[in-house]
Amino acid sequence: MGLWRYNVKTIPAIPDFIAWDFALMPVTIMFYIQIKPDKNPIIKGLMFAAMTAFLAEPFFKWLGFFEYPVWHFWASFPFYFVIYLIAHYLVNGDTFQPLTQRK
Template identity: 45%
Template sequence: MTLEVRVIRTLQDPEKIKKVGEFFQINTENSINFIWYWTEQTLFKWDFWLSWCFAIVPWILWLRYRNKQNNGRLLLAGFLAIIIASWLDFTGVNIGLWYYTGLAIPTIPDYVPWDFCMIPVLIMFMLQISPQTSAYLKALMFALISAFIGEPLFLWIGFYKMLHWNLLYSIPLYFLLFILCHKVSRIRFE
């Protein structure tokens, strides 16, 4: 029994498929090289453990001090924060605005503890504390804390390297992220 391989004709231009494949090949080779480097230089070293602390501790604090009555709405807002923050971070890394060292997970170029843990947990805490306080004031506080305390801390540790970015550029992004999460947290499910 022989296996016949049939080439399927596509609607896409074959030259385009070939060119995109070349880009993906370069990306794959870079990823494999980075994973080997990460395994030798980061895995189980101080920066690996610190990154995992940044990933786990916020969620432990959240479980301990969350408002259980609004758990679902707050988690929905936190999930939105994860999606938006990680997408923006991934985009910034991929277009060369910044990069990270000490990654907790080598196959994800953005900083998982920041995008998946610290940002959403801080937003959820700020949403549940003093709910009568202006969302815009809280958004400004969140933006300033994230841009002028969080990011400089990661710059100082050496986990974050800005290439074509300025801390001031982060303020409107953090502000809008908080406002969107605030709006989602106010959704009433009946």
């Protein structure tokens, strides 16, 4: 589609920037889920999406990791928000013990 491209090839045999997709973003989501687990997930999802789309993406673009020929940072915001909500509801579903605030 050509909406964005990565300028860094970390390991030639795997897709570009897999470190962000499978390490940094999940760890950040896990951090948000575990910190103050009783707070509203919508607010936390909005915070995660805003920080990722408007701080992390411009920072990595500034470092030269990727380019956005036709994609804009604000277009990533709803995707990050939905990804956070899916992760939150998977973690807090009936399968696992609920997270609670330590006293």
